[in-house]
Amino acid sequence: MGIDRRGFLKFAVGAVVGLHLTPIPWKLMDDVAIWTQTWPWVPDPKDGAISYRNISGGLSDCGCGLQVRLVDNKRAVLIAGNADHPLSQGGVCPTCASSLQYFYAKDLRITSPMKRSGGSWIEIGWDEAMRSLSEKLVAEREAGSPQNVAMITSGADTATTAIMKRFMQAYGSPNVMTMPTMRDTSALVAKTMFGVDGELGYDLHNSDFVLSFGCDLVQGWGQGLYALTAYEKLAGNPKAKLVQVDTNLTPTASKAHQWIPVGPGMQGALAMALANVIIQENLYKPEAAQNTFGFDDGTNQNGQTFEGFKNVVIKQYDYRKMASQIGLLEQDVQKLAREFAQAGAPVAVAGAGKGNMPGDTGEFMAIMSLNALVGAVNAKGGVGAVPKPSLGAWSDVSQDDVTKKGLENAPVGDGTVMGFFEALNKSDTSLVNLLLVDGSNPGYATPNAPEVREAMKKIPYKVCVASFFNETVMASDLALPAATFLEQWNDLAGAAGAPFPIYQVTAPVFHPIYGSKATGEIFMGIAKDMGGSLAESFPWQDMEEVVKSRADGIYQAGGGMVAAPGTLGKAQAQSFKSADDLWGNLAATGCWYDPSQAVGTASGDFKTPTGKLELYARAADGAMVGYTPSELPGDAGKYPLVMMPYEQMWIDGSGLASAPYLTKIFPDYLIKKMDMFVNINPQDAKEKKINESDWLKIESAKGSLKVRAHIDKGVRPGVVTLAEGFGHTAFDEFMRGKGVNVRDIVTAQKDKLSGLPLWWSTRVNLIKI
Amino acid sequence: MGNGGYRARHSSGWFAFVAGFAIALFAGWVVFPQVLYSEKTQPFSFSHATHSEDGPAGLSCDNCHSFREDGSFNGIPSLETCFDCHTELQGEGPSEKEFYEKGSRMLEQGRETPWLIYSQQPPCVYFSHAPHVVLANLDCVACHRDVSQQKKPPVLEENRITGYSRYVWKNLKMNDCAECHREKGASDACFVCHK
Numbered sequence: 001m002g003i004d005r006r007g008f009l010k011f012a013v014g015a016v017v018g019l020h021l022t023p024i025p026w027k028l029m030d031d032v033a034i035w036t037q038t039w040p041w042v043p044d045p046k047d048g049a050i051s052y053r054n055i056s057g058g059l060s061d062c063g064c065g066l067q068v069r070l071v072d073n074k075r076a077v078l079i080a081g082n083a084d085h086p087l088s089q090g091g092v093c094p095t096c097a098s099s100l101q102y103f104y105a106k107d108l109r110i111t112s113p114m115k116r117s118g119g120s121w122i123e124i125g126w127d128e129a130m131r132s133l134s135e136k137l138v139a140e141r142e143a144g145s146p147q148n149v150a151m152i153t154s155g156a157d158t159a160t161t162a163i164m165k166r167f168m169q170a171y172g173s174p175n176v177m178t179m180p181t182m183r184d185t186s187a188l189v190a191k192t193m194f195g196v197d198g199e200l201g202y203d204l205h206n207s208d209f210v211l212s213f214g215c216d217l218v219q220g221w222g223q224g225l226y227a228l229t230a231y232e233k234l235a236g237n238p239k240a241k242l243v244q245v246d247t248n249l250t251p252t253a254s255k256a257h258q259w260i261p262v263g264p265g266m267q268g269a270l271a272m273a274l275a276n277v278i279i280q281e282n283l284y285k286p287e288a289a290q291n292t293f294g295f296d297d298g299t300n301q302n303g304q305t306f307e308g309f310k311n312v313v314i315k316q317y318d319y320r321k322m323a324s325q326i327g328l329l330e331q332d333v334q335k336l337a338r339e340f341a342q343a344g345a346p347v348a349v350a351g352a353g354k355g356n357m358p359g360d361t362g363e364f365m366a367i368m369s370l371n372a373l374v375g376a377v378n379a380k381g382g383v384g385a386v387p388k389p390s391l392g393a394w395s396d397v398s399q400d401d402v403t404k405k406g407l408e409n410a411p412v413g414d415g416t417v418m419g420f421f422e423a424l425n426k427s428d429t430s431l432v433n434l435l436l437v438d439g440s441n442p443g444y445a446t447p448n449a450p451e452v453r454e455a456m457k458k459i460p461y462k463v464c465v466a467s468f469f470n471e472t473v474m475a476s477d478l479a480l481p482a483a484t485f486l487e488q489w490n491d492l493a494g495a496a497g498a499p500f501p502i503y504q505v506t507a508p509v510f511h512p513i514y515g516s517k518a519t520g521e522i523f524m525g526i527a528k529d530m531g532g533s534l535a536e537s538f539p540w541q542d543m544e545e546v547v548k549s550r551a552d553g554i555y556q557a558g559g560g561m562v563a564a565p566g567t568l569g570k571a572q573a574q575s576f577k578s579a580d581d582l583w584g585n586l587a588a589t590g591c592w593y594d595p596s597q598a599v600g601t602a603s604g605d606f607k608t609p610t611g612k613l614e615l616y617a618r619a620a621d622g623a624m625v626g627y628t629p630s631e632l633p634g635d636a637g638k639y640p641l642v643m644m645p646y647e648q649m650w651i652d653g654s655g656l657a658s659a660p661y662l663t664k665i666f667p668d669y670l671i672k673k674m675d676m677f678v679n680i681n682p683q684d685a686k687e688k689k690i691n692e693s694d695w696l697k698i699e700s701a702k703g704s705l706k707v708r709a710h711i712d713k714g715v716r717p718g719v720v721t722l723a724e725g726f727g728h729t730a731f732d733e734f735m736r737g738k739g740v741n742v743r744d745i746v747t748a749q750k751d752k753l754s755g756l757p758l759w760w761s762t763r764v765n766l767i768k769i
Numbered sequence: 770m771g772n773g774g775y776r777a778r779h780s781s782g783w784f785a786f787v788a789g790f791a792i793a794l795f796a797g798w799v800v801f802p803q804v805l806y807s808e809k810t811q812p813f814s815f816s817h818a819t820h821s822e823d824g825p826a827g828l829s830c831d832n833c834h835s836f837r838e839d840g841s842f843n844g845i846p847s848l849e850t851c852f853d854c855h856t857e858l859q860g861e862g863p864s865e866k867e868f869y870e871k872g873s874r875m876l877e878q879g880r881e882t883p884w885l886i887y888s889q890q891p892p893c894v895y896f897s898h899a900p901h902v903v904l905a906n907l908d909c910v911a912c913h914r915d916v917s918q919q920k921k922p923p924v925l926e927e928n929r930i931t932g933y934s935r936y937v938w939k940n941l942k943m944n945d946c947a948e949c950h951r952e953k954g955a956s957d958a959c960f961v962c963h964k
Binding site for chain 1 (some may be wrong): 783785788790794796802805816837839841928932933
């Protein structure tokens with residue numbers, strides 16, 4: 001019996017009817033739905049025992065107190081704030097919060113030692129990498145020219161940077177440079193005016209009148225979470241006042257009780273104008289004269305007479321004349337000065353933006369003099385010089401003849417990163433044969449970055465010790481994978497703007513992954529292999545011993561407390577039975593601090609030659625605090641506008657690209673896909689016939705960038721602002737090629753007192769394209 | 770003749786329909802489950818009977834399956850927990866020897882036993898043991914099979930599409946959860962389980 005068409009159809013109908021009475025369609029539908037949950041990119045957090053570890057520092061040594069959440073002690077799933085930490089108090093900055101994405105990102109991390117071969121990278125083993133580097137280091141010493149090796153490292157005071165600097169001292173090269181930040185300026189002022197080895201600290205939580213000279217508190221100025229919690233307290237206190245002195249309407253200016261819009265670079269001028277009102281109207285505190293050197297006319301260390309601060313301010317900085325220069329009304333200056341001087345616990349804060357860029361030392365000193373006049377120095381809610389925590393003293397570096405001779409050479413340039421590269425650019429020869437870079441990204445983050453990358457090409461061999469493929473690694477010859485903060489012992493002394501000495505320790509949460517090694521151990525290993533005085537200079541076996549030796553100083557000095565649960569806000573000195581007892585507590589809590597040495601609590605002795613706060617700073621060759629107008633370089637006719645870079649909370653200031661988590665929160669007036677926006681005042685836009693989103697060329701004497709226009713009333717007329725932290729040519733697909741790097745076109749000036757580069761203002765022109 | 774032809778065609782048509790219907794039923798109820806699932810065995814032959822209170826080890830359930838300090842449930846204990854007792858051979862059976870030798874090596878290498886979990890739920894399901902066991906006071910066997918007398922772990926029938934155990938299909942599907950929630954007066958809103 002054959003099956004005809006009709007029979008077949010009936011069979012099929014029967015099968016279909018039957019099929020619907022079986023689990024096949026329903027089960028398949030259900031299973032397919034469940035199958036969609038098993039796709040590899042669907043997040044499926046591992047289940048297991050949850051534990052927490054206290055660490056600190058983060059990827060860029062910002063000083064956040066962190067807590068890592070671990071599953072089964074094997075997988076880190078969250079980095080949050082440590083609620084017992086005295087500065088961050090449970091908060092966490094965006095870079096730290098997103099740092100796990102960096103930690104695990106295989107495409108961002110350097111996963112093996114690599115050498116450049118032509119235009120590409122070749123993976124090599126650690127043995128070959130170390131041999132290549134050691135051979136070059138040995139050769140320079142054998143040739144008697146250790147000074148031909150240069151090093152650029154992070155500016156943070158960590159055990160790793162201490163080892164790196166010691167390596168160069170033992171090796172014999174004076175060419176050791178650190179990436180500059182506001183903390184360098186702060187440290188110089190602490191030394192010059194207070195005579196203290198430390199940095200300026202502010203008791204912001206107890207102040208009732210904060211006069212912020214451009215410090216973007218709500219974007220995370222200084223130790224970001226400390227500033228944010230301070231802002232929170234100020235905003236919640238109806239009797240407190242925050243006055244923001246800023247050229248543009250920054251987030252802090254918009255949230256402050258009052259915004260004082262001054263012209264670019266006029267903060268120092270305003271400080272002197274306010275001082276003028278306070279002195280003229282006799283509003284200054286009597287101790288201003290008693291506790292300072294140089295307030296009244298006097299004699300310097302060479303027996304020469306000088307005119308005192310009081311008379312200089314009265315004669316040179318009359319607020320009525322200054323007001324028009326600054327761009328303010330006389331009565332506004334007068335009113336602000338009166339309010340500030342008459343506040344219960346006023347403080348003036350120096351250091352613009354987030355504090356990632358060096359400041360004008362003169363401006364800092366002017367602001368400190370204002371603090372001195374109103375009695376804010378070493379007062380509750382005021383400012384002081386916070387000494388560095390007492391770290392364990394290391395034995396002297398063992399130096400042989402080669403080392404000693406090498407160190408006799410003057411550093412290339414002026415000892416700063418920018419000076420070094422400038423000297424290289426001017427020279428026909430390479431000046432150094434080997435450049436070591438650790439914990440920094442000078443090829444991106446140095447002002448005039450293209451010139452830096454050009455200068456780097458002159459150096460025959462460049463070695464980067466880094467965790468990620470950044471711009472400097474891409475321009476080097478050998479890349480060594482460095483362990484991140486989660487994989488090594490390290491510490492961090494001090495925190496920007498913190499009111500008390502603080503010392504943080506991080507114990508490794510994991511063994512190094514992706515073939516990385518602790519930077520300090522790499523260089524201690526090289527020193528030991530090289531033998532002789534180099535090996536003798538490094539008696540430690542590993543970074544744990546190094547950190548422990550530094551922490552031992554804290555025990556020896558006594559005092560202070562660890563950030564144990566329940567201790568926050570309770571300033572009680574703890575006694576530790578032994579150095580090991582303190583060490584165990586430090587490793588567990590991640591943080592020691594000494595509130596008894598806090599600004600306004602400690603006596604705050606001045607360690608200057610005169611034993612007073614020096615307004616006539618003898619340490620700076622008799623520099624009298626004041627304001628010197630400085631003309632921006634460049635042709636004002638050709639470049640009629642002033643470009644000011646600005647920093648944001650989501651952007652790390654050390655040259656690290658933001659993690660993908662953070663790129664999701666960039667507003668579209670900052671960056672739209674790959675296009676970046678320059679902010680311009682409507683008045684300037686109208687004059688130049690620029691409309692919103694127009695493509696522009698922003699041109700300075702150093703170069704030009706292609707950006708789009710965003711018209712913003714918050715930008716001062718004559719000024720344009722451009723965000724920091726974009727235009728990366730390295731890192732991952734989410735940040736590479738996004739926007740432009742403002743540091744490519746800034747014209748940096750040298751600060752007269754510190755020699756550090758200042759790039760807060762650059763003359764530019766906008767050309768519609 | 771004409772009528773006879775019609776009847777023959779009509780009956781053969783019904784036959785074709787019934788044949789298709791029957792084959793589909795057979796395929797759906799007999800063949801499909803066999804094709805859909807593959808059989809997986811546990812990495813070690815673990816005997817709950819040996820470990821239970823009535824067995825030689827004399828352990829209670831919560832010696833191995835317990836709540837952590839934070840209230841989360843540990844599920845299957847870690848290899849480290851097993852080796853709290855198996856620091857040396859516990860008996861002379863071949864299963865114990867195999868576990869002791871392989872387990873020791875895995876422990877050294879920091880590896881965990883890749884136990885197959887019969888009650889594993891997809892990640893879209895948020896399930897916490899604490900409200901069920903501590904608050905609702907449910908017995909383990911309300912959801913899991915009684916394993917106290919089990920001498921060797923049953924074969925896990927793994928769904929080739931989803932990768933989950935067939936056991937889930939039997940009585941730990943969403944409807945089972947929802948039904949119990951309704952019976953006990955607990956909320957059966959979506960967001961209770963799907964966060």
